[in-house]
Amino acid sequence: MKVLVIGSGLGGLLSAAWLSREGHEVDVFERLPIIGGRFTNIEYKGFQLSTGALHMIPHGPTGPLGTLLKDLEADVKIVRSRPMTTIRIPTEKDAMDYTHGFQDIEFHDFRKHFSLLNRIKLAILITTTRTFPPKSGSMAHWCSKNLNQDWALKLADSFCGWALSLKAENVPATEVFEIIENMYRYSGPGIPVGGCQAVTEALINIISSHGNKIHTSTEVTQILVENNKAVGLVADGNEYRADLVISDIGHLETSRLYDTNALDTSAASYFTAIRKLRPSAGVKICLASNEPLIEHTGVLLTPYAQRINGIDEVTNVDPSLAPAGKHLIMAHQCVQWENIGRLEEEIDLGLRDLSEIFAGKEYEVLLIQSYSGEWPVNRSSSGSDLSNRTPIEGLYVVGDGAKGKGGIEVDGIALGVRTAINDILNSN
Numbered sequence: 001m002k003v004l005v006i007g008s009g010l011g012g013l014l015s016a017a018w019l020s021r022e023g024h025e026v027d028v029f030e031r032l033p034i035i036g037g038r039f040t041n042i043e044y045k046g047f048q049l050s051t052g053a054l055h056m057i058p059h060g061p062t063g064p065l066g067t068l069l070k071d072l073e074a075d076v077k078i079v080r081s082r083p084m085t086t087i088r089i090p091t092e093k094d095a096m097d098y099t100h101g102f103q104d105i106e107f108h109d110f111r112k113h114f115s116l117l118n119r120i121k122l123a124i125l126i127t128t129t130r131t132f133p134p135k136s137g138s139m140a141h142w143c144s145k146n147l148n149q150d151w152a153l154k155l156a157d158s159f160c161g162w163a164l165s166l167k168a169e170n171v172p173a174t175e176v177f178e179i180i181e182n183m184y185r186y187s188g189p190g191i192p193v194g195g196c197q198a199v200t201e202a203l204i205n206i207i208s209s210h211g212n213k214i215h216t217s218t219e220v221t222q223i224l225v226e227n228n229k230a231v232g233l234v235a236d237g238n239e240y241r242a243d244l245v246i247s248d249i250g251h252l253e254t255s256r257l258y259d260t261n262a263l264d265t266s267a268a269s270y271f272t273a274i275r276k277l278r279p280s281a282g283v284k285i286c287l288a289s290n291e292p293l294i295e296h297t298g299v300l301l302t303p304y305a306q307r308i309n310g311i312d313e314v315t316n317v318d319p320s321l322a323p324a325g326k327h328l329i330m331a332h333q334c335v336q337w338e339n340i341g342r343l344e345e346e347i348d349l350g351l352r353d354l355s356e357i358f359a360g361k362e363y364e365v366l367l368i369q370s371y372s373g374e375w376p377v378n379r380s381s382s383g384s385d386l387s388n389r390t391p392i393e394g395l396y397v398v399g400d401g402a403k404g405k406g407g408i409e410v411d412g413i414a415l416g417v418r419t420a421i422n423d424i425l426n427s428n
């Protein structure tokens with residue numbers, strides 16, 4: 001087959017690498033001069049910052065992405081985070097912030113901070129919910145209905161904010177329980193040695209080693225459709241014909257590249273659904289320090305911060321991500337949709353949080369990056385993803401606009417790519 005891929009983000013590269021290995025002819029078109037979308041490194045002052053991700057793969061080497069990379073024989077080493085997560089809580093029992101001191105607890109000890117009644121309830125709920133997951137309602141609703149204690153919501157907000165860049169009230173409880181199932185199935189996070197770029201480079205090598213090409217600085221402006229079938233695209237004014245088009249830019253952006261009026265009414269529900277998709281927004285604050293700020297390779301969740309949800313220190317796995325003797329720390333905060341217009345205030349609150357979380361420590365703020373709209377944290381907020389198919393035959397969508405169920409971020413992308421490529425290979 002001749003395949004054209006729109007976008008060289010992780011979804012596009014995974015699809016292109018897989019189809020290249022299957023012997024297909026693949027061209028990838030990327031409008032930016034760099035490859036990798038929101039999953040590659042940016043060098044700044046000798047630090048390997050990133051275009052998006054926090055250099056972390058949610059389920060590490062054994063998750064959907066780790067497994068797919070292994071299947072593709074991509075040359076990447078992913079180091080499992082140990083411990084998976086710690087949680088920073090105030091030392092004083094009823095304190096609601098970190099100003100009077102804090103301590104870090106292991107993730108599995110979160111239960112100890114519930115009342116006795118809630119601990120008993122939780123033990124029952126953990127077993128029953130795995131068998132009978134909730135069918136409706138948000139995670140926040142589930143917490144207040146079952147464990148009416150502030151700690152439950154704080155923890156859920158911190159976890160959803162870190163992993164999905166959403167408040168618990170905006171994540172369906174079913175999705176969170178699917179994610180928890182995936183934690184049992186695939187285990188916790190990991191960090192690729194070399195950061196996001198190591199993954200991107202390995203995939204580029206597979207694509208180019210099969211004689212296929214990634215055209216950078218080449219924007220796709222139209223998808224060519226004949227008799228309801230994708231037959232090619234227009235990029236930088238040139239027409240390219242193909243058997244299949246895969247788009248890594250989300251359903252909505254993809255639909256803007258073809259004439260939707262030519263489609264019959266059966267496609268109407270698809271267009272209604274894609275107009276409802278809401279990207280998740282967030283802010284990443286990159287810090288440098290001369291001493292470690294977090295003493296491990298996992299995530300530090302900060303449920304008592306006003307805005308910061310969690311932090312990782314990637315140099316604890318790969319010191320080469322910073323100049324010799326320096327540490328690179330990345331903090332993430334979810335931005336609620338109604339606050340997107342007030343980003344500066346949101347950032348100030350995040351910076352204030354960091355000064356409390358790292359009170360008494362010296363650090364430098366290297367870079368603050370914000371993400372929303374067409375350059376979001378996730379193109380479809382988790383739990384709202386559509387399938388990889390479109391109403392047009394031979395046109396598929398991959399990437400974080402079409403993640404697999406229960407798949408966090410790049411692991412969700414890998415689940416979606418597996419579904420899409422298997423579908424393509426089985427039907428051709």
Ligand SMILES: Cc1cc2nc3c(=O)[nH]c(=O)nc-3n(C[C@H](O)[C@H](O)[C@H](O)COP(=O)(O)OP(=O)(O)OC[C@H]3O[C@@H](n4cnc5c(N)ncnc54)[C@H](O)[C@@H]3O)c2cc1C
Binds near residue numbers: 030371399
């Ligand atoms: C702050 C932040 C932190 C994150 N942290 C993590 C993390 O730690 N772990 C994790 O797993 N995930 C994380 N994510 C999410 C992860 O980075 C993204 O889900 C993933 O990189 C998205 O990949 P993609 O292939 O879907 O899309 P993208 O990376 O957006 O790729 C799409 C590409 O298409 C190109 N393009 C768009 N339109 C056109 C066009 N018309 N023609 C040609 N090219 C076009 C774009 O330039 C882009 O390069 C984070 C994201 C952010 C923003």
